[in-house]
Amino acid sequence: MIKRTYFAQRQESGFTLIEVLVALLIVALGMLGNAMLQLQGMKNSNDAYLRSQIGIFAYDIADKIRANRECQDAYLAQSFLTTASPYIVGTSSAGSCLHSSALGSAGMANEIACIGKSLEAGLPVGSRVSLASSNVTPVGGNRSIKIFTLSVLWTDRDGEEHKADYTFDPGACVNPASCVCN
Secondary structure, three states: OOOOOOOOOOOOOOOOHHHHHHHHHHHHHHHHHHHHHHHHHHHHHHHHHHHHHHHHHHHHHHHHHHHOHHHHHHHHOOOOOOOOOOOEOOOOOOOOOOOOOOOOHHHHHHHHHHHHHHHHHHOOOOOEEEEEEEEEOOOOOOOOEEEEEEEEEEEOOOOOEEEEEEEEOOOOOOOHHHOOOO
16 A cells, blocks of 8 residues: 655744744834934924024013113123123022113113023023124115124033024114213
């Protein structure tokens, strides 16, 4: 008798352990990549928030200088800045910053303290603000215009330092005789 031998083909059913581990590794790498994208998105969102806060802060200072034109040079005075460095820092000696309507030197000290308070409240710890002016003569002009440059430096969560400069014209005094801060 002839014995027939059938080589039964063994059908695989299920997955081997190696296939499961490879699939698990691929899924884990995908989830790690997704988490990194989320973290980068949060960092970019925080940076955008800080830049908008700094823009609001810069426009606020520019508006205060424009509103108090006769004392615009007092904002550049050394008493306004810290003695250690040419940067504005916050002080707790400000009065009411909500309705600061006094102009001239009467409201100047409170105005400067309020700027420092808003800097402390709205910007990250260690932020620095410097204010400088320069005289610019427009093309074809016969007089120079004083231009202010407000520089804001801050450090983000990762320790990277950023800088934003805002340049504006505070406007000239209409009556030069009254443009004295007394």
